[in-house]
Amino acid sequence: MPFAKKPQVFNASINELTIGTGDKAVTLGGQNVYNLYTFDAPIANRPKVGLEISDNGCDIPAALFAGVDCPVERAKKAAALDCVDFLCIRFDGADPNGENKSVEECVELAKKIADTVDKPLVIAGCKNIEKDSELFTKMSEALQGKNILILSAKEENYKGVAASAGLAYGQKVGAESAVDINLAKQLNVLITQMGVNGKNVAMNVGSAAAGYGFEYVASTMERVKAAALGQNDAALQMPIVTPVGAEAWSVKEAMASAEDMPEWGDQETRGIAMEVETAAACLAYGSDAVILKHPSSAETIARLIAALM
Amino acid sequence: MALKGLDIFKLTPKTNCKDCGNPTCMAFAMKVAQGAIGLDKCPHMSAEALAALSDATAPPMKSLQVGDHKLGGETVLSRHEKTFVSKSLYAVHVCDCMDAAAQDAAIAAIPAVDYERISERMYVEMVYVGHSHEKSAEDYAALVGKVKGLGRTLVLGCTDVEAAKAALAAAAGCDVILNGANEDNYAEMSALATEAKIILGVRAASIDALHATVEKLEAAGNKNLILDVGTENVKDAYAAAIQIRRAALKDGDRSFGYPSIVNVAALAKGDRHLEDALVALFTCKYGSIIVTSSMDYARALPLYGLRQNIFTDPQKPMKVTPGIYPLNGADENAVCCLTVDFALTYFVVSGELERCGVPVNFLITDAGGLSVLTAWAAGKLSASSIAKFFEEQDIAGKIKNRTLIIPGKVAVLKGEIEAKLPDWNIVVGTNEAIQIVNFMKQYKQ
Numbered sequence: 001m002p003f004a005k006k007p008q009v010f011n012a013s014i015n016e017l018t019i020g021t022g023d024k025a026v027t028l029g030g031q032n033v034y035n036l037y038t039f040d041a042p043i044a045n046r047p048k049v050g051l052e053i054s055d056n057g058c059d060i061p062a063a064l065f066a067g068v069d070c071p072v073e074r075a076k077k078a079a080a081l082d083c084v085d086f087l088c089i090r091f092d093g094a095d096p097n098g099e100n101k102s103v104e105e106c107v108e109l110a111k112k113i114a115d116t117v118d119k120p121l122v123i124a125g126c127k128n129i130e131k132d133s134e135l136f137t138k139m140s141e142a143l144q145g146k147n148i149l150i151l152s153a154k155e156e157n158y159k160g161v162a163a164s165a166g167l168a169y170g171q172k173v174g175a176e177s178a179v180d181i182n183l184a185k186q187l188n189v190l191i192t193q194m195g196v197n198g199k200n201v202a203m204n205v206g207s208a209a210a211g212y213g214f215e216y217v218a219s220t221m222e223r224v225k226a227a228a229l230g231q232n233d234a235a236l237q238m239p240i241v242t243p244v245g246a247e248a249w250s251v252k253e254a255m256a257s258a259e260d261m262p263e264w265g266d267q268e269t270r271g272i273a274m275e276v277e278t279a280a281a282c283l284a285y286g287s288d289a290v291i292l293k294h295p296s297s298a299e300t301i302a303r304l305i306a307a308l309m
Numbered sequence: 310m311a312l313k314g315l316d317i318f319k320l321t322p323k324t325n326c327k328d329c330g331n332p333t334c335m336a337f338a339m340k341v342a343q344g345a346i347g348l349d350k351c352p353h354m355s356a357e358a359l360a361a362l363s364d365a366t367a368p369p370m371k372s373l374q375v376g377d378h379k380l381g382g383e384t385v386l387s388r389h390e391k392t393f394v395s396k397s398l399y400a401v402h403v404c405d406c407m408d409a410a411a412q413d414a415a416i417a418a419i420p421a422v423d424y425e426r427i428s429e430r431m432y433v434e435m436v437y438v439g440h441s442h443e444k445s446a447e448d449y450a451a452l453v454g455k456v457k458g459l460g461r462t463l464v465l466g467c468t469d470v471e472a473a474k475a476a477l478a479a480a481a482g483c484d485v486i487l488n489g490a491n492e493d494n495y496a497e498m499s500a501l502a503t504e505a506k507i508i509l510g511v512r513a514a515s516i517d518a519l520h521a522t523v524e525k526l527e528a529a530g531n532k533n534l535i536l537d538v539g540t541e542n543v544k545d546a547y548a549a550a551i552q553i554r555r556a557a558l559k560d561g562d563r564s565f566g567y568p569s570i571v572n573v574a575a576l577a578k579g580d581r582h583l584e585d586a587l588v589a590l591f592t593c594k595y596g597s598i599i600v601t602s603s604m605d606y607a608r609a610l611p612l613y614g615l616r617q618n619i620f621t622d623p624q625k626p627m628k629v630t631p632g633i634y635p636l637n638g639a640d641e642n643a644v645c646c647l648t649v650d651f652a653l654t655y656f657v658v659s660g661e662l663e664r665c666g667v668p669v670n671f672l673i674t675d676a677g678g679l680s681v682l683t684a685w686a687a688g689k690l691s692a693s694s695i696a697k698f699f700e701e702q703d704i705a706g707k708i709k710n711r712t713l714i715i716p717g718k719v720a721v722l723k724g725e726i727e728a729k730l731p732d733w734n735i736v737v738g739t740n741e742a743i744q745i746v747n748f749m750k751q752y753k754q
Contacts (some may be wrong), residue, residue, distance in 0.1 A: 003520035005552070006560050039548035097747065127743075210589065211426075211614015212660075213653040215621055218593070219389040226387075252660055253610040263421075263606060270607040276582050277589035277611040281619075284593040300582040304590070307543035307583075 007040040009033055012232035014225075014288065015199050016045065017239050019086060019149045019172055020120025026085045028202065028288045029239035034225060035286050036308050046309045047283055048085040050122060050291040051078045051298050052245050055093045055101070055109055060249050061268040064295045072112050079117035081295060083302035086120040088151065088243070088291045089113060094135055095126035103135050107142045114146050122174075122291065124151040124243065133157040137164040140171045151241070152176035152204050155183070158191055166196035174241060179206035179216040181223045181236070188235045202288075203238045209247045209254075210278045217242075221286030242282045245293030248275040268294075276300045314342035320358035321351065328352055370557050370566040373508055373533065376462050376484030378434055380508075380535065380597050381568035386558055388623060395568070396620035397592045399612075400435035400464055400600045402574040405444040405452045412452060415603070419459055422609045427627050427652050431613040433461065437488075437572070437600040438476070440467035450475040457483050464488050464510070464570070464598065470497045477505055486510060486598075488537060488570060492522050499531045510570055512537035516549050523564045534567045535597065540575035543587065547594070554595040568597030577602070584608075592616050626678035627652035632702060634659065639668035641707065644752075646714045646738065647695065649676035649684050657742045665749035670708055674698040681716045692725030699730060714738040714752075 014029035026048050033040040035047065053074050058065040068074050071089070078084055089110060093101040114121060123139050125132030136150045137160060152174035153161035165171040175191055177183040184205045192198045205224055208214045221240060228236040248254055254271035256264065264270060275297040279290045283305070292298045318338035329350040331337040340346045348354060348362060372382030378398055385391045403415045416436075423432040436456050440449045449467065453476045456463060462484040467473045473489050488510025490498040495511070502509035511526065511534055513519035519536060526534060538549040550569055556562035571591045577584035584601060585608055591599050592615055601608070621627055628650045635643070636659060648658050650673050662669050674695060676684035684690035695715075699705065713733050715722060717740035726735050739748045 001524070001564075003517050003556070003562070003565070004560070006556070008555070036547070037551065038544070039552060209614075210611040211618060212656050213618065214615055215388065215618040215623070218619060219387070219623070222387050223389055248611075250660075252663055253614075255664075264610070265606055270610065272582055273585045273607040274611040276586045277608075277615060280586040280589040281593050281615055284590050296582060300580075300586055303580070303583055304543075304586045308547055309544070 007033075008037070009041045010229040010232075012229050012237065014228060014239055015201075015237045017172060017199065017202055019122070019147055021145070021147050022118065024118045024120065025147070026120055028241070029237075032229065034229070035283060035288070038309060043309065045288075046305050047287065048289040049083060049298050049302050049305070050086045050088045050241075050289060051081070051084045051295065052088040052090055052124070052243070052291050052293050053078055053113075054090045055106065056099070060271060060293055062294050062296075071109060072116055075113045075117055078295070079119045081298065083295075083299045084119065085289070086122055086149075087113070087117060088122040088124055090124040090246070091126050091135060093126070094131050095128055096131055097128070098126070103131075103138050106135055107138045110139055111142055114143055114148075120148070121146060122149045122151050122241070129154065129156045133160045136161045140165040140169040143171070144169045147171065149174055149202060149241070151243070153187070153191060155187060158187060159194065162191045162194050162196050166191065166200060167194065170200075172200050172202060174202045174204055175238070176204040177206065179208070179213075179220045181205075181220055181227065184220070184224060185227075185233070185235045188238060192235070198234060198238065201238045202241045203236075204241055204243065207242045207244055207247050207278075207282070209251045209274060210281060211253070212247070212251060214278070214281065218281065218285045221282070225286045239288035240286050241289045241291065242279075242287040243291040244279045244282055244287075245275055245291055245297070248278050249293050272297050272300070276304075280304060314339040317341050317348075317362065320354070320362060322353045322355075324353070326353065367563075368566075369561060369563075370554075371532065371534075371568070373535070373568060375486055375508055378462060378484075381566075383554070383558065386555060388619060392622040392624070393620050395597065396616055397596050398434040398598050399588070399604060400437040400462075400598055401433050401604050402437045402439060402572070402600050402602050403452065403456060404439035404441060405449045406439070406441035412455065416456055416459065418603060418605070419461070422604050422606060426613060426617060427629055429613075429617060431609065433604045435462040435464050435486075435598060437464045437466055437574075440465070440469060440472050440476070442469065444472075446472040446475040450479040453479040462486070464600070466510075466572075466600075468494060468498075468512075470494055470501065473498065473501055477501065477507075486535065488512070488535070490522065490526065492518055495522055495526055496529065499526050499529055502533070503531055506533075508533050508535050510535045510537050512539065516545075516552060519549070519553075520562075520564055523567070527564060535570050536565070536567050537570050537572070538596075540572050543576050546571060546576055547590070550591060550595045569595060570598040570600065571596040572600040574600050574602035585612075588612055589615055593619060628678035629655045629673055631673050631675040631698065633704070633707065634671040634673060635668075636662050636671050637666055637668045639670050641709045643668040643670050643708075644710050644712045644714065645670045645672050645704070645708060647672040647674060648716055649674060649679060649681050649690055651676065651678050651680045651684075654680055658745065661742045661745035662749070665746040667749045667753050669749075670710070672698075672702075672704065672713075681718045685719050685722070690719060690722075692722055692729045695722075695726055696729035705732070712736060717741075 013032035016030040557566040573587040
């Protein structure tokens with residue numbers, strides 16, 4: 001009996017979500033098969049690669065950014081890379097427990113970057129709930145018309161973020177939940193109940209570095225995609241955007257110096273390996289976009305995606 | 310796989326002879342389907358019917374064993390459905406096409422990665438010994454002889470029958486897989502593998518040709534197989550890995566019900582970081598044996614962690630061994646921080662403690678592998694359990710410092726612990742791991 005191909009094509013699909021404007025705009029999602037399963041049906045929008053720039057200095061060993069203190073300059077260098085589909089500006093400096101930069105200062109920087117680069121922008125906060133809410137509101141207002149993605153609205157502050165970014169200023173809203181399909185769905189439902197069109201929402205269903213509880217990330221993503229496609233669950237059909245770099249570059253396998261761990265070898269190689277291995281696993285399980293920190297990681301993942309399409 | 314009564318009925322003699330004790334063949338078939346009676350109750354079943362039925366009731370994917378390693382036997386495509394039973398195994402590629410110095414260097418580097426992570430030994434389980442057609446059977450056998458000394462399972466990547474014979478002779482005494490059958494040589498290779506009682510790897514130019522070749526091997530009686538997903542390009546290899554596994558588990562295609570082998574060393578074509586990405590990708594999606602060009606710590610640390618995560622039993626928490634873990638060069642005078650033995654808690658908290666730079670004696674108590682709040686709620690993290698842990702581990706004898714920091718989430722235990730451990734100054738720590746660095750820095754001041 002010859003091999004009978006049985007393509008697993010679903011009657012539902014992941015929402016298409018476009019960020020940015022003009023010919024550099026990128027579209028996530030849209031597929032009616034599992035991630036990367038091009039052998040089941042053609043996938044119009046390949047998964048996308050974002051590169052993360054912090055408003056503080058660059059905290060990883062990367063030649064491209066070495067000695068470049070100005071975040072605008074770093075953004076320019078990152079945006080010039082062909083492998084980079086969009087930029088993620090992370091405002092670490094806004095953290096009240098850190099440098100506590102004012103919202104105005106952060107918005108000023110974001111505007112400068114938006115005026116300098118033509119690739120789509122994702123705005124990430126400092127993880128302080130109150131500060132982020134204020135930051136995201138002002139960012140959404142200042143960058144109106146740029147079609148940015150706000151990363152992210154959480155259970156604690158989704159009302160403010162969704163109202164400003166999603167409703168008042170027409171930006172895209174990232175809904176962040178902690179590795180649980182039910183929490184992810186609940187947040188999407190709450191945000192759409194406020195009147196935000198579900199087609200303008202992306203999800204960050206949680207991330208972890210390989211070896212650090214990644215099984216929860218894997219299973220959450222797999223179950224989300226299975227429900228979105230297999231059961232046509234509209235509350236889970238948002239594309240998944242996963243910030244991989246921030247997780248990968250915070251574990252000791254990536255951050256321990258070669259002096260401290262001589263048998264582990266060069267730190268940069270280790271960090272990139274942690275980042276690309278985690279990112280490849282995220283893509284296998286369901287990420288429609290990954291956000292990375294090292295330019296070599298971005299290049300590698302772009303090559304991986306190209307090889308699979 | 311569950312069989313329907315009607316499927317069984319079709320294979321009965323349909324004579325309603327009642328020899329089985331049932332009024333009709335249909336009634337008999339229904340009872341067999343329910344598992345109420347065995348097929349052997351019917352004395353008139355043909356041999357073909359019995360073979361077909363025993364095939365249909367066999368597991369969808371073969372379980373194979375090579376040495377101490379298990380391959381295949383999976384029943385689900387996703388880990389949340391049920392546990393994966395056989396983790397991906399890694400092999401490092403050496404080839405007789407390398408010059409002698411390169412061969413020696415590659416072989417010497419294989420034992421370098423060997424460490425333990427949450428009670429699991431992390432090392433390169435196998436060596437893939439490749440044969441190039443420019444080299445002689447003697448060259449190949451000589452390389453096999455050299456690699457043999459490592460004591461790892463050998464995968465012989467060789468489609469030349471004579472070279473394979475020489476290599477098998479040289480590998481005598483080792484656990485071996487012969488990855489050598491293709492559309493042209495499968496009959497001879499199968500004879501070789503069957504005689505040596507080893508697993509035979511099968512490759513073909515396309516997934517359809519692979520299926521056809523496997524069917525021919527099965528017809529010849531060889532069901533001790535492993536399927537090579539191909540080395541032509543990444544896209545086809547990934548498609549094959551998924552389609553093979555899905556056909557076996559979802560669509561019941563027995564001819565694809567075998568473990569797979571993926572040669573990412575060949576797919577990555579020397580691109581180091583692309584190879585990192587590919588080993589991870591094929592660990593997630595269905596590589597049973599994954600062949601890499603090399604294994605160093607940079608590649609191994611994330612990879613083995615990922616594998617441990619993916620292949621862990623979703624119903625069983627991963628536990629670390631209870632005890633004292635000195636961090637940042639801590640000695641007996643360093644402060645003690647206590648938490649539970651849930652592996653994720655251990656990794657997150659120890660990572661943050663290491664980042665804070667303060668010497669700490671990190672104490673892991675036995676809480677049944679549960680997280681802090683869950684363990685507390687289940688009564689597995691209490692003042693008594695902590696006091697018992699202190700006594701068993703002789704903490705007071707081993708550590709001179711008398712300050713103990715407990716997780717913020719069990720602040721409620723402070724009073725009871727003070728009562729049980731009167732010599733100790735109990736400090737309530739943070740609720741979340743991300744607050745630890747700040748907390749410890751302030752605490753130090």
